[in-house]
Amino acid sequence: xxxxxxxxxxxxxxxxxxxxxxxxxxxxxxxxxxxxxxxAYPGWQAIxxxxxxxxxxxxxxxxxxxxRLIFERGNLLPDPDGVxxxxxxxxxxxxxxxxxxxxxxxxxxxxxxxxxxxxRFKASAGA
Numbered sequence: 001x002x003x004x005x006x007x008x009x010x011x012x013x014x015x016x017x018x019x020x021x022x023x024x025x026x027x028x029x030x031x032x033x034x035x036x037x038x039x040a041y042p043g044w045q046a047i048x049x050x051x052x053x054x055x056x057x058x059x060x061x062x063x064x065x066x067x068r069l070i071f072e073r074g075n076l077l078p079d080p081d082g083v084x085x086x087x088x089x090x091x092x093x094x095x096x097x098x099x100x101x102x103x104x105x106x107x108x109x110x111x112x113x114x115x116x117x118x119x120r121f122k123a124s125a126g127a
Contacts, residue, residue, distance in 0.1 A: 007047050010040040014062050017098035022047065022060050022067050025096070028104055029069075032111035033057060046070075049111075054118030058111060061093075068093040069107065071114045073121065078113065 007026075011019040029049055030036060036049045036057065048059040061068040071077060074084055074092025083106065084092035094110070096102065 005040045005042045007038060007040045010042055010045075010047065010062070015064060018062060018065065018067060021096060021098045021102075022062060024102060025060055025067065025069065025107070028102070028107050029058065029060075029111050032108045033115045036115075051115050051118065053122065054115045055122050057114050057118050066098065067096050069096060069110075071110065073114065073117050076117055077110060084110075 046059040070093040
C-alpha cells in the first residue's frame, strides 16, 4: 500500500522558493473557498482543492522554478485581461514565479468564480 504524502511533505521535495510561493498561495485559495479540502497529489506534483458544492476546482502544480495555478473549468472563466494561459479543451492556468509579487485579488476572484462555476455544473448534473 502506498504511503499518503502530506502537503508539507510534497512541498519539501521542491526548491525553497517554489515551496514558499505555493505556501503563500494556499491561504489565498482557502480564503476564497473556505469549505474546500486540500489534498496532496504526488503523482501530479500538485496540491488540489475540492469544494463540497463544486467538486474539484483548482490545483497548485509544482515545478522546479515556478508554480501553476490550474483551474479545472478555466476555459469558461471570464478573462478580460488575458492572464489565463493554456489551450486545452477545459483547463486554464496562471503561471506564477517565485520572484514576482502575487496578484492576490486576481487569484481570489478567479478561485471564487471557478468555485461558483463548478457548483453550477455539479447542480445541473444532479450530483
